[in-house]
Amino acid sequence: MKLVGIAGSIAEQSYNRMLLKFIAAHFSDQVDVEILDINDIPMFNQDNDISQGDALQYIARKIEGADGVILATPEHNHTVPAALKSLIEWLSYSIHPLDGKPVWIVGASYYTQGSSRAQLHLRQILESPGVGAISLPGNEVLLGNVKEAFDADGNLKDEGTINFIHSTLNKFLKFVKLINHVDQEDDDAWKNEDLEANHPVDTSVTNVDKNAKDWVEQAAVKTNAVDGKAYVKLDRGLLTVDQLNWFLKTMPIELTYVDDNNQFIYYNKTMEGKKMLASRTPDQVGDKMTDVHPPRAIPNVKRVIHQLRTGQKDLVAMPVPGNNATKHVMHYYKAMHDEDGSYRGVNEWVLDLWPIVSSYLKMTGKMLVDDPNNQVDANAGASQAGAAASADTDASAGASESAEETETVDVDANSGASES
Amino acid sequence: MKKFIAIVGSNSKNSTNRNLLKYMQKHFKSEADIQLAEIKDLPIFKKSPEKTVPEYAIELANDIEAADGVIIGTPEYDHSIPAALSSALAWLSYGQHPFVDKPVMITGASYGSLGSSRAQSQLRQILDSPEIKARIMPSSEFLLGHSLEAFDDDGNLKDDDTIKQLEGLFEDFLKFVAISEQLGGATAANMEEARNFNWEDNK
Incomplete structure (x- = not known):
């Protein structure tokens, strides 16, 4: 579960930010909390709408991609700080990322009230029609006398307080699941992901048949593409196209570029297709996603790309079928973004983890043994991506009787992933 | 004649709240001197170790200090x-406390039908906080709904009942200011409390 945390104070010394940091660190095994900074957001003014600017788009994208939001508010003059209110006004004017989003309000203050009045104001604000956030009812976390609450390492001192925050967090996580489940329409949004590549973007080369075997050559002519000894300026460096090719072809991973129109436009042709971990052939470049995946894989591909495009996930990792004790091939899908934070496609890389693990074992004289307490669902990557893995894989099945014999460790990580 | 500062609570160029205050300035000119005050150029409130306050906020605080009341x-x-x-309001209560025991009248205009009712009730709570401690006129609410259609081309309120209600409230406010002047008993103590109050350390 992924949450974003926003501290309502822009003061340099903020106990509310400390409280968020504590929650993020202390419960990191349970939930992934990313803390956002709102210091650079200017005062809301309807005459000068900057909703489409970098700063607000960044925050909006983070909120949209998260399952829920934690707002930590101090109290000033019986209400929330102007900086927090200003942010919420921006997020309720021409963009509405908080709409339908589960929100957990917490607050720290220097004296006994613990921001109680500010929290009540905040609840009213969040439920206004333009904001539309859904705050967890009751369960007020009011951290009073905050100056004495933390130790030097930023940890809360009082065990009872930690337990209370933990139990409220658990309720919030259930609340998040419930609220996000209610929004069925959004659950199906991934189905609209267009794998036919019918929505050209500013970098798309149009009027070239995507299926053409020489798509690269045709598209290169259309765009007057440079090659060979021509120099390309990069962030950060200067290479000729030849140098760029030598460089990419010697990467110890198979790289694939799929642009934001779901068109396959590059791979670092390291060897011929059938020798690759994930086969690619020169004539496939230019193809739309539907032409390089079997029909049964299409729903998964749609889900993964949708998650990356919307920011629900930044990276999707999944093992492929056929892995065994001497091979553990992984596919990684990483969202790419431009300088404005807009989604620009998928960086896919494929590699076999086993040689890395194996050389580590050799160098250190260590060996793999089974963890008797192992609770890892070896299918996690695949099942998150929506694959049909439902079996409760017992990763220790093959090795439970002889934990010292590394050969017999047979992690079954393959049952679910249908991609390839 | 009483002198009032009328704070335009919006930073937008087109504000029907500004229009309403301008109308009051004109309509009540024989009863009070109403001076409009803008807040649109103030930066977002931020505490600093030196407790720096923008120059304009200090001037505005002085104007409020010198006035008989605030709208x-x-x-x-x-x-x-x-x-x-x-x-x-945060700048106007940060190391300076011009609102302590200052009579305040709240008005509100909105495009919809509710006329800022919820904002006004939150504003009352805010004005009641220790560092502001304004003397808010009780049991009085002026909510101007559908404010885009409320004024004619000359900036005058169109509806007679609305005008009557506003006149009645303003008459009450003048009396409230007069009574308030006689309620100085706790002012010194309130001012002291406001000065000593700190959201960061209530000891």
Whole structure:
């Protein structure tokens, strides 16, 4: 579960930010909390709408991609700080990322009230029609006398307080699941992901048949593409196209570029297709996603790309079928973004983890043994991506009787992933 | 003649709350001297170790200090007062306390039918906080709904009943200011409390 945390104070010394940091660190095994900074957001003014600017788009994208939001508010003059209110006004004017989003309000203050009045104001604000956030009812976390609450390492001192925050967090996580489940329409949004590549973007080369075997050559002519000894300026460096090719072809991973129109436009042709971990052939470049995946894989591909495009996930990792004790091939899908934070496609890389693990074992004289307490669902990557893995894989099945014999460790990580 | 500062609670160029305050300035000119005050150029409130306050906020605080009362015209954004007004009130209670025991009348205009009712009730709580401690006129609410259609081309309120209600409230406010002048008993103590109050350390 992924949450974003926003501290309502822009003061340099903020106990509310400390409280968020504590929650993020202390419960990191349970939930992934990313803390956002709102210091650079200017005062809301309807005459000068900057909703489409970098700063607000960044925050909006983070909120949209998260399952829920934690707002930590101090109290000033019986209400929330102007900086927090200003942010919420921006997020309720021409963009509405908080709409339908589960929100957990917490607050720290220097004296006994613990921001109680500010929290009540905040609840009213969040439920206004333009904001539309859904705050967890009751369960007020009011951290009073905050100056004495933390130790030097930023940890809360009082065990009872930690337990209370933990139990409220658990309720919030259930609340998040419930609220996000209610929004069925959004659950199906991934189905609209267009794998036919019918929505050209500013970098798309149009009027070239995507299926053409020489798509690269045709598209290169259309765009007057440079090659060979021509120099390309990069962030950060200067290479000729030849140098760029030598460089990419010697990467110890198979790289694939799929642009934001779901068109396959590059791979670092390291060897011929059938020798690759994930086969690619020169004539496939230019193809739309539907032409390089079997029909049964299409729903998964749609889900993964949708998650990356919307920011629900930044990276999707999944093992492929056929892995065994001497091979553990992984596919990684990483969202790419431009300088404005807009989604620009998928960086896919494929590699076999086993040689890395194996050389580590050799160098250190260590060996793999089974963890008797192992609770890892070896299918996690695949099942998150929506694959049909439902079996409760017992990763220790093959090795439970002889934990010292590394050969017999047979992690079954393959049952679910249908991609390839 | 009484002198009032009328704070425009919006930082937008087109504000019907500003229009309403301008109308009051004109309509009540024989009874009071109403001076409009803008907050749109104030930066977002931020504490600093030196407790620096923008020059304009100090001038505005001095004007409020010197006035007999304050009128605040607030729009409603997301069920509450705009961040710009909230920020201005924070500057006007940061190391300076011009509102302590100052009579305040609240007006509000909104495009919809509710006329900023929720923002006004939050504003009352805010004005009641220890560092502001204004003397808010009780049991009085002026909510101007559908404010875009409320004025004629000359900036006058069109509806007679609305005008009568506003006149009645303003008459009450003048009396409230007069009574308030006789209620100085706790002012020194309130001022002391405001000065000593700190949201960061209540000891």
